[in-house]
Amino acid sequence: MANDAVNLLAAPTDTSISDLLARELCQVEQRFAIELESGLECVNTLVAHIERYRGKMLRPTLVLTTGMACAPTPLQLTDDHCVVATVTEMVHMATLVHDDVLDEATVRRGGATLNHLRGNESAVMLGDYLISHAYHLCSSLDTTLASRTIADATNTVCSGELLQLHHRDNWELDEATYFEIVRRKTASLCGTCCQLGAMLHDVPDHVAQGLYDYGEKLGIAFQIVDDLLDLTGMEQTVGKTLGLDLKNGKVTLPVIRCLRDCDEHERHLLIEQCHGTSRETAMRADTDRIRRLLEDRGCVRYAVDHAAAFVADAKSAIDALPDSPAKDHLFDMADAVLTRTY
């Protein structure tokens, strides 16, 4: 399972990194389960459900790989790296659970979402349970460094989500605001994962900042691709409800580009989709037409090019790091963001 998780992003070419990452991610999974275990059976049932949400484990992988890349002794990690990696996965899982409530999603990682299965109430509370346990675990460390840094990131994540809600159904959304939303809601936590992976080794500030930048740019690229997959992916491959962004009035990069150039009829097609009044079969036909429209107008290419530019920026940000297999893996992870299909 942990090994699969690594491979989803980028298979490390160096076997020692591959083995170490797989082992560490296994420990993250174990720690995750131990921390969330409750004396209440009804709570354990809910937790078991969301453990199936686990996907790419991008955030813990970032903590661990940046930790390896900044280690004074090659590949060496501290115990705190595993703790922080687990915390970031909990925080991320909490945002997924609450996002599904916001999006009224019914499928996640190929299974029914918690809100669909158990109602919004349980999903809201289980998200809170995850966040609370994340902070609890984080405050078990000796210093407040990780708690402060992660809480700072979650402040930003929440403000990004609120900004996105504020711009729901805003068909005039500009690119700058789109990138501001993405930077806050997704990229800030990725940046923090990388920064902490480095800081737990007491690196100089400029090194930690370089790694933050790497994570932030990678996170922006990741979200651009995520938004693209929502419009153009196959539900069976991606494993979650697709087409929700338009349905929920979320305007993403290819759509912003398309709305700029398209005619009245096409604009109508895009905006209609969000009201979800058409029957399911009609909806599916519309989804196909929208996909073709975005491709024909070069809007998919436009978004992919943006993602590629952020990946290049991410790699530049860690150029000064001494060469190592861990650094190579960070490069590979950045590249893998562009080729993922789920």
Place this chain on the structure above:
Amino acid sequence: MANDAVNLLAAPTDTSISDLLARELCQVEQRFAIELESGLECVNTLVAHIERYRGKMLRPTLVLTTGMACAPTPLQLTDDHCVVATVTEMVHMATLVHDDVLDEATVRRGGATLNHLRGNESAVMLGDYLISHAYHLCSSLDTTLASRTIADATNTVCSGELLQLHHRDNWELDEATYFEIVRRKTASLCGTCCQLGAMLHDVPDHVAQGLYDYGEKLGIAFQIVDDLLDLTGMEQTVGKTLGLDLKNGKVTLPVIRCLRDCDEHERHLLIEQCHGTSRETAMRADTDRIRRLLEDRGCVRYAVDHAAAFVADAKSAIDALPDSPAKDHLFDMADAVLTRTY
């Protein structure tokens, strides 16, 4: 405003405490506003709305008063007391915002709830924004003591909410489970407020434990009365949507007692209420009948007696504290739980 807030619970008879509490609560309010301020206007609008939720400020008052009662120099508080008091108010406010989503409440503190006004999505996210800022503020302290203790309490609060959801529509709910829910979802945070108020003065463990017990018992009494007010209070006085517990399938102490003794017809009346199928006027008539039923059967008295017993336990738990005006005020606060009408 802060002065009002103090008086809601119990007007301190000692003017020096009264003044100091009012001053400190003012600082808590200021800190609260400063911490939540965002560079995003849309976030500030939402935060301004929930600041109107502010009510009794029970939790910060507990932190501050226990701090005064345990001070090495009479009434002296540390800077950390204000920080922790603000954190507990943020955590509590977050639970209110998420509770309103869970309960589909439309009125809180005499105004429209956020979920009613801005949709569940904003309410979920604003709750997360509050929790995140609470932890961020808490991790600004020098040690992880407060973060760890508060996160431990919020773990328990969330598990209590999940336990309550699990028992929704369980008309066979027993008293032991009701008290377990109340202990977790309400009393644990009150206990933690008192424990931290003491611990920030480096008191011995048994003293901190005594204060935890005081807060926990007071919290249980507070929740019993809160549940009673939902059934028997006047909406205009209480300032929030009432009758929601039955409507949402939440079985509370007087109802548990009543269901034990009532006949089939009365049982039907109680359970019907939760389905909310009757028209609004019929619902109001039913509410009046339920209120009379609970009073006639002595179930209101039964719940009040329980609350009174917990208040007595709360006071016993701090018996060993040296006499002081602050200790007197803790006694008064416990008594005031029984006489509040909102």
